[in-house]
Structure formats: structure tokens, C-alpha cells
Amino acid sequence: MVDERSAEERKIDEWLPVTSSRNAKWWYSTFHNVTAMVGAGVLSLPYAMSQLGWGPGVTVLVLSWIITLYTLWQMVEMHEMVPGKRFDRYHELGQHAFGEKLGLWIVVPQQLIVEVGVDIVYMVTGGRSLMKIHDLVCKVDCYNMKLSYFIMIFASVHFVLSHLPNLDSISAVSLAAAVMSLSYSTIGWAASVHKGVQPDVDYSFTAKTDLGVVFNFFSALGDVAFAYAGHNVVLEIQATIPSTPEKPSKGPMWKGVVVAYMVVAVCYFPVALIGYWVFGNSVEDNILISLEKPTWLIVMANLFVVIHVIGSYQIYAMPVFDMMETLLVKKLRFKPTFYLRAITRTIYVAFTMFVAIAIPFFGGLLGFFGGFAFAPTTYFLPCIMWLALYKPKRFSLSWIVNWICIILGLLLMILAPIGALRSIILRAKGYKFFH
Template sequence: MQNGGTHYSAFHSVTAVVGAGVLSLPYAMSELGCVSHDRNCIGKEVTFSTQHNPFVSLNAIYTWLALYSPASMGSDKPSDQNSNNFSSIADEKSDTRLQPAEGSEDQQVIDERTERQKKIDDWLPITSSRNAKWWYSAFHNVTAMVGAGVLSLPYAMSHLGWGPGVAILVLSWVITLFTLWQMVEMHEMVPGKRFDRYHELGQHAFGEKLGLYIVVPQQLICEVGVDIVYMVTGGKSLQKIHKTACKNCKPIKTTYFIMIFASVHFVLSHLPNFNSISGVSLAAAVMSLSYSTIAWAASVHKGLQADVHYGDRASSTAGSVFNFLSALGDVAFAYAGHNVVLEIQATIPSTPAKPSKGPMWKGVIFAYIVVALCYFPVALIGYYIFGDKVEDNILISLEKPAWLIIMANAFVVVHVIGSYQLYAMPVFDMIETVLVKKLNCKPTTTLRFISRNIYVAFTMFVGITFPFFGGLLGFFGGFAFSPTTYFLPCTMWLAVYKPKRFSLSWLINWICITLGVLLMILSPIGGLRTIIIQAKNYEFYS
């Protein structure tokens, strides 16, 4: 039929020309050096920029040709043909950008970046070695958890009393085992990806920036706080050995003993990664079980004290309340292993057939059995024997026999040496990551030597300046360990898995969160008060 008028020709031409390809015009304009939303762009000469990828620019030219070619203008095919053409162009563009041609400059840049990233990961402490066995997990967790905190548990019991004390000890053991299981499970919850660091899991749960802001400050406070407390613990244990072994010798300042203890870490801190400190960690785990056994066995041997009393050791109601709150922090400090659990699991090899959570959980169960064998006898027997007269470190209450006290304190020194290194390793990883990835420093032995020595010197200086052992336990235990141990894993679990409201999982997690938040708010108050009281009669660097 040839009876169509001019208006037929008009809308046929419009239909032929104006197809889905019009949607590609902003893309083509932007790729050819002319931004589509810029009014001044119209009428300008099209020029190529040397910054453009030539393949992308060719795609843009092809888009223009596809729109205005005679074939397309005279075609009777539906407009979705142009859409298909544009889809193939977009796919080609996407493929060009995501998969640069082999041997191209872009591919070389990506290869160099990937190679550099791999070298950095092989150099950083957490990701440099992944050949650990399940028993590495066991003694690393024992070393991380059974530390100086166990020696303060009888003292905490004297403030809590029998009923609340036993309940809080058991409840803390159950809750922290549950939250530790959550972290082990979440380590590889995304197929093909491992969350090797606590803050990486936080970023996955809360977002890239918010996850860092939530996790990193708390983890740093916790790990640096532990190292400071262990500086004080190691120094005071050395001082106790000196006093017991040489009662007629001239007294030596606590400051010097802390410096002696720190001198060991100026050497050990240069071990590169977790697996390299496995021997130190194993020795520390054995020592923790040994001095815990000595603590309760020597208490049994000493026998029930004649003037033992289990009442309130404070002289006022306010004192009782503050002491109770501080004791909560002491208990929280005793369960502090969560801050390094993901970093420990990162050292275990993992495959789809054999994920790392299997051997990791096996090690955790073993570690928690050891924890129970250490904590409950020391706390209950120590409080039963000495009552409200027990010291904040039970080994101080045990004055005889001298050789046993010396041995127990020597075991404590060995243990806190290993624990210090275990908690320092994630801090070293953070420091070195910032230096190498953010500040583009070259990953060298010199860089590691300087940065780690500065960290050890810092913790030594703070420990020397504020050697308030009991108060430090309560303050750091509540302020830092409560979030990272008691409720942050539960919060991440809810954010990631989103269990049904009022389901068993939802209720358990919210109970843990509520208890953890209360612990975080209340216990630092008591710990801070203890520090203030002890500081009244303290002379700096005495």
C-alpha cells in the first residue's frame, strides 16, 4: 500500500530514530568528554581526553553510530532491537572495565596492586600464617582468658557474697561461652570470605565506617588495657618473689620491677605473628593452670582462718555498693578472651570441606574446661579460707611456705609474659596496617622494630605511672571487656542473622545484651572509685 500521507512518514521516522538508544546518550556524552547535564556542553566540539579508556570511548562512538546510522533509521524492526544493541554495548563496556585485556596497562596496574596487597598480607601478623592446629586454639584461648584476673576472683567474691558471687561466676561462664561460639560461627559466615579481625566482622554487621567506629576503640581499650594491667601484674609478682626470697634485702621500687618485666617484651615483641609465639603461649597456658592449682591447693593446706568472716568488708553502705560494682568488673576481666578469638581463628587453615570453625570450636571447648578448673576452685576455696580478709591478689594472702609462693609468682610472671604478647599481637597488626596501607610505609623489619618498641614503652610508662592493680581490673573489666565479650557479639548476631522477634535466639541475645550493658555502665564506677582511694596515698614512681 502506498497511500500513506506525510504525517505517516513523520511518525514512522520518529519511531525509527527515537528508540531505547536515547537512554544511552548521557553515557555517550560523558564518555566523549562532554557531561550531559552541563548546558555549556551543547554545540561544543567533541574531543577525546587522554584520561579516557580508549575502549570505553569506542563504545560511546558506537552508541552514536547505532542511533544515527542509515540502517537504523530505515529499519522496520521494533524499537527493542535498539535496546538489545545497547544492552550488548553496555555489557561490553562493563566487561572492558571489570576485565581489562591481558597485557594492558590497566591489567598490569591491577596485578601490581594485587601482588603488593598479597605481600602486605603475608607480612602482617594476623594473616601471615594459617597453618595452626586445633590445640593452638586451645592454649591460645587458655592464655588469653586465664590470666591475672583469676587471682582477683576470691577478692571479688568477698564483695559479692556467696549467693550473688556464685551466680555471677556461673552466669559469666555460660554467657561468654555462648558469645564465643557466636564469634566462631560468624568468622566464615560469608562463603569464600574470612573475617580475620574483630573490626572486619563489625564492618560486615554495622557497615564499613560504623563498624570501625564501634569495634576498634573498644578493642584497643581492651587490648592495651590488658597489656598495661599485665605490666603491673608482672612487676608486682617479681617484687613479691624478691621480698619472699630475700626478706632482709633493701626494698626495691615497684617501678624498677615493672621495667625489668618490660625488658622481656622489648625482645619478644619482635616475633612476627601468632604462630611464632605459640611456644610462649603454650608455656603461659601451662603456667596459668599451675599457679591456679597452687593458689587453691595452698589455701586448702593453710586451712580455714580462725577469724574468718564472710560479711560486708566495707564500713559504709556507699562503700558496699561501689565495691560490689568493682567486683563485677573483676569478673568481667576474668573472661576477656573474645578480643583475640577471631585473630586466633585466622591462623587455622580452612577449606569448604573443612572450615576453620571445627578445630577452633574444639580448642575453645578444651579451653573452657580448663577455665572452669581454674576459676571456680580458686574463687570459692580462696574466699572460703580467707573470707573478707583476702587480698586483691590471693597469692599475697598466701605467705607460707615461701618456696611455694615464689614458685607461684614465677608461674604468674611466665603466664603474663605470654598473655601480654597474645593481646599485643592484634594491636601490632593494627599499627602496622595503618603504617603500611594508609601511610604507605615500606613493610620492613626496621618499621616493625620501631613501632613495636614504642608500644611496649608506652604500656610500661602507663603501668609505672598508675600501678593500681585492683582498681585497674575493675575499671577496664567493666568499661572495655563487657562490650566486646558480653554483648557486642550478640548485637552482631542480631544484625546479621535477624532472628524472628521473640524467638528463643532473639530472647537469649537480648538478655545477654541487657546484662552486658548493665555491667559496662555499673562496674567502671566501682573501679574508678577504687583507683581514686588507692591514689590518695600513692607517690608516683615509688
């Protein structure tokens, strides 16, 4: 593999977080992918099931799992499709497929909406879980703290962790987060089984009108899309794996992805199906809220959620740091120093913290944004790139499969925001800024 970069470019690439270290093992890709994929979104899957119903719910979950595994395989394959070159970032692949300028405009805004949006939601989720722990543990003489303070406590961890230089350096945090996601998912469904099917369980739709049922269905599609958002960081994860012409990175990366997807199935399906089976349409939008007892177990589950979203926040923040630092160093000609990194990353963490405190109902808005950005980057943008770059023959199996994914993804992109917008309007009366 001939390196055509100048000494200065090489030096900058060795400094940037995505390309600085290429020593990752295949199992790094497993826990990075699990951490990126199995977010707090898994806890809202029983609620999504209650809006979708048994048949459509199971179909949507299984279809999403299959389609996103397929598009993830495409991205792993396309990482090194040009001999001697690696597409280390999602937008670099976009530029190769759609052209220098158009590729940037198609990919970067969507990627930023997903990554920054998820980080803000995780700020709120971390804060809420800390608050829940506080409320469960503290029974007498408690100081009644606002959610804002818990978000600040959660953010304080990131003011430290965000200064870790690259993806490899956060692998221990990511491993802990992946283990936690498996743990709290297991608590979610095991505690539901222990509680047993509720005596007054009802599997009918909560909405009283046909229109309400349809809109809630659309909104639930957005919740499922949010649960499969790991594609936005997959090329950046693959960039950390060493590669030679004899042993390209796609081998170990794909091995890691398959194991990660097995873990995803073990986390998602039991939580979604058992949670809905036990609580029916009365399930809360976070399964842990429906499970009040035993207290110690729910405290543990919330603690696991906090540790998990600490790792997840970092996985999604790293490509954003990479974009900011690339812009500052390559375009604006700043010197690649520790101070530059410290200032930009601190500003980013402070920004996500401030938005989380100002709009603690941001999760409700994410279904709306999520429909626009999660569906394309996860469900059908890889398929469009595949068609543009590999040009499979018309009506061949590859061509048909890609077009099915594109059509389903487009439907998701159009329908999910419609449902989410309605739920935002209905809930708007209860929204409190700076709560």
C-alpha cells in the same frame, strides 16, 4: 574459595602478623585462648567473691562463664559467615555488621582499651610478682629496689619477644603461659585448702554502710568481667587456622575453645570458691598475698605468674601490632620491612612500660575502663552483631537469649565503672606516681 586480592595485597597480608601464617592446629587455639583468658584476674576472684557474697558471687561467676562461652561460639561461627571471605580481625566483623566507618568506630577504640590496658596491667603484674619473689628469697643484705626497676626488668623480655612475627611463632610461649596459669591457679586453691579455714573467718560484707556494700558489689562485677576478656583476640586466633570449604576453620577452633573453657572452669571456680571459703572477707585482692607460707611454694606461684603474663602480654599485643602495621603499610604506604616492624613494636613496648612505671596503680583504674570496654566486647557486642547479621525471628529462642545477654552486659557496662570510680576516689590518697 576464589581469592580476589591483588598480588600486592596478598604480599602485605602474608607480612601482617594476623594473616601471615595459617598453619595452626586446633590445640593452638586451646592454649592461645587459655593464655588470653586466664590472666592474673583469676587471683582477684576470691576478693570479688568477698564483695559479692556466696549466692550472688556463685551466680555471677557461673552466668559469666555460660554467657561468655555462648558469645565466643557466636564469634567462631561468624568468622566465615560470608562464603569465600574470612573476618580475620574483630573490627572486620564489626564493619560487616555495622558498616565500614561505624564498625571501625564501635570496635577499634574498645578493642584498643582492652588490649593496651591489659598489657599495661601485665607490665605492673609482672613487675610486682618479680618484686615479691625478690622480697621472699632475699632475707639479708638486700638491695631495696623500687617497683619501677622490676617493671623495667620484666619489660626487657618483651623488647626481645615482641619481634616474633606472628601468632604462630609465639605458640611455644603461649603454651608455657597456659601451663603456668593452670599451675598457679592450682597452687592458689591447694595452698588455701592446706592452710584450712581461718579460725576467725567472717563471710559478712566489709563495707559498714549499705551504700558501701552496693558500690563494692558493682566494683566486683568489673573484676569478674576483667577475668573474661579473651574475646578481643579470638578472631585473630581463628585467623591462624587453615580453612577450606569442606573443612572450615570453625570446627577445629570450636574444639579448641571448648577445651580452653574446661581449663578456665578448673582454674576459676576452685580459686574463687576455696579462696573465699578459707579467708572470708579478709582475703587480699591477690590470693597469693594472703598465702605467705610455705615460702618456696609462693615463690614458685609468683614465678609462674611472671611466665604466664609474659605469654599473655604477647597474645594481647599481637592484634595491636597488626593494627599499627596495617595502618602504616596500607594507609600511609610504608614499605613492609623488618625495620618498620622493629621500630613500631619497640615504641609500643616502651610506651606500655612507661605508663606502668608512671601509674603502678593502673590495675585499680582498669575496673573503670574495663566496665566500658570489657563488658561490650565480651558480653554483648557479639550478640548485637548476631542479631544484625542473622536477623533471628522475634521472640524465637535465639532472639530471647541474645537480648538477655545484651541487657545483662549493658547493666555490667553501666554498674562496674560506677563501683570502680568510687574505689578509685577512696584509694586516691594512697596512690603514688612513679613508685
